[in-house]
Amino acid sequence: MLTTTLCAVLSAVGLAVAFRTAYRSRYLRATRIAALALLPLGLALAGLVTLARRIGTAFGDWAADLVFDPTVWLGFAVLACSALLYGITRLIAARASVRKGAAQPPAGVPGASTARPAVQRGADSEIGLSDFADVEEILRRRGI
Incomplete structure (x- = not known):
């Protein structure tokens, strides 16, 4: 009122x-x-x-509990542990996929039916412009 x-x-x-x-x-x-x-x-x-x-x-009540209640601190510790474990699994999965990619036979080798043919990329891949190489090739074919 x-x-x-x-x-x-x-x-x-x-x-x-x-x-x-x-x-x-x-x-x-x-x-x-x-x-x-x-x-x-x-x-x-x-x-x-x-x-x-x-x-x-x-x-305000939650903030007061955060400062004075040890179970809240334990909850944050569990959340941090969870985030750490998730991050570690992401790193391990990324490293495994890099190693798996290096172990596959190169494109054009007989018997490698699942491998896609590799597109030759020049200096563009070093600069980070490799995404546009396909677009440039299409435009070049059309004379644009």
Whole structure:
């Protein structure tokens, strides 16, 4: 109740400032002030001020528990361990795929049916432009 009253008073003051600005023939600025002045009342009537207060209170309680409760610290340690294990498995998988790629027979060797023929790339691959080599070749074929 007090929050809604305070927001209504704040909106009324803002609208008074908007009317005073409009009296000075600054209509665009007065409209902007009126739009901003109506925000507190709209937020209070929609219940969003109360929601924000509850969220702030819950966050404050959680922060207090974070500092004083050892189980919260244990929870963060478990989360860190989980992230570390996930990262390690990603690194191992990446290294395994690199080694597997080096162990495959080169393209064009009989019996390597799954291997795709390699496209010769010149100095573009050193610069990082290898993605555009296919596009350049297509454009070159079409005479563009």
